Amino acid sequence: MLLRSFLFDKLCINYYNDGVGDTMDKRYINQIEVIINLFTFDKGKLKVLLFRRSEEPFKGYWMLPSNLLMVSETIEECALYTIEEMVGLNDIYLKQCNVFSKIDRLPNERIIGNSLIGLVDSQTIYFKKNNSLYESAWFTYDELPKMVYDHNEILINAIEYLKNELKQVEVLKKLFNNCFTMTELQKVYEIIYGKELDRRNFRKKILSMNIIEPTGDKNINGNGRPAELYQFIEKKSLF
Amino acid sequence: MLLRSFLFDKLCINYYNDGVGDTMDKRYINQIEVIINLFTFDKGKLKVLLFRRSEEPFKGYWMLPSNLLMVSETIEECALYTIEEMVGLNDIYLKQCNVFSKIDRLPNERIIGNSLIGLVDSQTIYFKKNNSLYESAWFTYDELPKMVYDHNEILINAIEYLKNELKQVEVLKKLFNNCFTMTELQKVYEIIYGKELDRRNFRKKILSMNIIEPTGDKNINGNGRPAELYQFIEKKSLF
DNA sequence: ACAAAAGTGTTTTTTTTACACCCATGT
DNA sequence: ACATGGGTGTAAAAAAAACACTTTTGT
Numbered sequence: 139m140l141l142r143s144f145l146f147d148k149l150c151i152n153y154y155n156d157g158v159g160d161t162m163d164k165r166y167i168n169q170i171e172v173i174i175n176l177f178t179f180d181k182g183k184l185k186v187l188l189f190r191r192s193e194e195p196f197k198g199y200w201m202l203p204s205n206l207l208m209v210s211e212t213i214e215e216c217a218l219y220t221i222e223e224m225v226g227l228n229d230i231y232l233k234q235c236n237v238f239s240k241i242d243r244l245p246n247e248r249i250i251g252n253s254l255i256g257l258v259d260s261q262t263i264y265f266k267k268n269n270s271l272y273e274s275a276w277f278t279y280d281e282l283p284k285m286v287y288d289h290n291e292i293l294i295n296a297i298e299y300l301k302n303e304l305k306q307v308e309v310l311k312k313l314f315n316n317c318f319t320m321t322e323l324q325k326v327y328e329i330i331y332g333k334e335l336d337r338r339n340f341r342k343k344i345l346s347m348n349i350i351e352p353t354g355d356k357n358i359n360g361n362g363r364p365a366e367l368y369q370f371i372e373k374k375s376l377f
Numbered sequence: 378m379l380l381r382s383f384l385f386d387k388l389c390i391n392y393y394n395d396g397v398g399d400t401m402d403k404r405y406i407n408q409i410e411v412i413i414n415l416f417t418f419d420k421g422k423l424k425v426l427l428f429r430r431s432e433e434p435f436k437g438y439w440m441l442p443s444n445l446l447m448v449s450e451t452i453e454e455c456a457l458y459t460i461e462e463m464v465g466l467n468d469i470y471l472k473q474c475n476v477f478s479k480i481d482r483l484p485n486e487r488i489i490g491n492s493l494i495g496l497v498d499s500q501t502i503y504f505k506k507n508n509s510l511y512e513s514a515w516f517t518y519d520e521l522p523k524m525v526y527d528h529n530e531i532l533i534n535a536i537e538y539l540k541n542e543l544k545q546v547e548v549l550k551k552l553f554n555n556c557f558t559m560t561e562l563q564k565v566y567e568i569i570y571g572k573e574l575d576r577r578n579f580r581k582k583i584l585s586m587n588i589i590e591p592t593g594d595k596n597i598n599g600n601g602r603p604a605e606l607y608q609f610i611e612k613k614s615l616f
Numbered sequence: 617a618c619a620a621a622a623g624t625g626t627t628t629t630t631t632t633t634a635c636a637c638c639c640a641t642g643t
Numbered sequence: 644a645c646a647t648g649g650g651t652g653t654a655a656a657a658a659a660a661a662c663a664c665t666t667t668t669g670t
Contacts, residue, residue: 164448165447165448165449166408166409166445166446166447166448167406167407167408167448168406168407168408168409168446168448169405169406169407170405170407170409170489206405207405207407207478208404208405209403209404209405209406209407209487210404210480210487211480212478212479212480213476213478213489214478234475234476236473237452237473237476237491239446239451239452239453240451241449241450241451248448250409250452252476319622320622320623321621321622336660336661336662337622337623337624338623338624338625338661338662339659339660339661341623341624342625342659343658343659358668360620360621360622360668361619361620361621361668361669362619362620362621362622362667362668362669363620363621363622363623363666363667363668364621364622364667364668365621365622365623366622366623558649559649559650560648560649575633575634575635576649576650576651577634577635577650577651577652578632578633578634580650580651581652582631582632597641599641599647599648599649600641600642600646600647600648601639601640601641601642601646601647601648601649602639602640602641602647602648602649602650603640603641603648603649604648604649604650605649605650
């Protein structure tokens with residue numbers, strides 16, 4: 139039996155060759171699709187950014203922003219570049235999510251899908267106006283359209299992953315770079331935990347955690363009594 | 378500016394060609410190293426399986442079991458195959474962990490590192506006796522040796538990831554396919570939460586969760602009074 | 617005045633923590 | 644008999660859950 143393992147020597151073959159890719163064995167080369175699940179939280183809903191294809195194949199289907207990885211860049215670099223190009227946003231928070239390597243996930247080609255979570259404050263969002271190649275829209279996380287090949291699966295997986303990630307305050311913050319009302323924050327927790335929370339108990343708990351502070355301003359846009367606006371507390375000095 | 382995004386058409390180029398890889402652009406081909414962090418829990422310690430290289434490059438360094446991904450297999454298949462070949466174990470629990478794509482993570486070649494967590498019951502472990510190509514050993518998770526290129530980083534990342542995963546009972550079970558004592562289980566939780574737990578409180582809590590049951594047998598190997606042996610409760614019928 | 621959403625405190629229940637002595641086995 | 648690790652219960656403290664009326668704004 140030919141041992142495929144201990145192929146470390148193969149991995150390091152160019153250690154001696156001092157050349158890149160010359161000895162690359164065709165059985166071992168792959169293409170990688172970097173896929174970004176870009177989420178925001180807006181008007182009480184978790185939303186994800188999708189683009190619509192205007193041509194075959196998959197004409198009319200929606201898709202997550204994605205790109206083929208180049209050998210000259212890291213996955214994170216590729217994702218940041220893609221978001222900048224497609225959405226006009228830079229410096230997005232990114233986190234590796236999952237890898238999809240089923241042989242037939244695309245019709246006629248083997249491409250590995252590498253999915254990442256991206257988070258952006260809803261107040262930061264704007265679109266490049268002059269990029270009309272594709273139609274784009276933010277979809278509520280529980281009302282998703284038909285998407286190309288396995289992008290539905292990838293997105294559903296990312297949503298579950300995200301719900302867990304958001305339990306970490308440092309991740310949650312990325313959705314709220316600007317100020318927010320207590321109710322908005324509560325809605326995120328209701329999504330994460332999948333149940334309604336009591337307003338009084340939530341307020342008590344979140345304030346006792348000492349992670350947010352009132353800004354002194356009020357939300358003037360909503361109906362009813364204006365809500366106080368809060369912000370996450372910056373980590374202060376070392377002392 | 379040439380748009381790299383919206384390269385979906387490139388992804389699907391073979392949709393029309395009905396041929397695989399013919400049109401593959403060299404800038405977009407990558408090699409993938411599938412890396413398995415195989416953990417077990419033995420004698421009160423979390424342990425990971427490493428192999429030692431006997432030749433240059435990195436002679437004498439230790440490494441995680443790994444393999445180059447072939448275009449004809451999924452990452453999970455590659456990992457399972459590798460574990461079977463190197464360790465003689467099949468049907469290991471596997472979970473995607475993280476992706477390492479720094480350009481220079483290997484000396485002279487760009488290879489993407491795809492790390493997975495594998496879990497195995499300590500009573501299930503045995504080694505292929507006739508595989509003497511490489512020396513192997515189980516290392517305690519907090520006493521790791523010097524490893525090849527970025528395997529140290531990958532393993533440390535996997536350990537942190539694992540600690541979180543083990544908070545899910547369904548994952549924890551994979552470390553305990555056979556029976557175990559209350560103290561053994563407690564030790565795992567002490568590692569996960571990074572602190573000592575009170576024996577009485579732990580027992581009370583874990584029993585109230587209704588996830589384990591006594592087997593009726595006792596552990597006859599230890600010192601002192603023999604401990605009762607427990608097992609995870611199988612999910613019963615639908616009713 | 618009324619609709620809409622925000623703000624507020626107390627009591628009960630549940631969960632968590634703290635803590636010390638006896639038990640079964642091997643040597 | 645003694646060393647070793649296993650097994651057990653109760654009380655105090657902390658955290659979570661349940662619950663309803665008043666306030667501020669716009670219309």
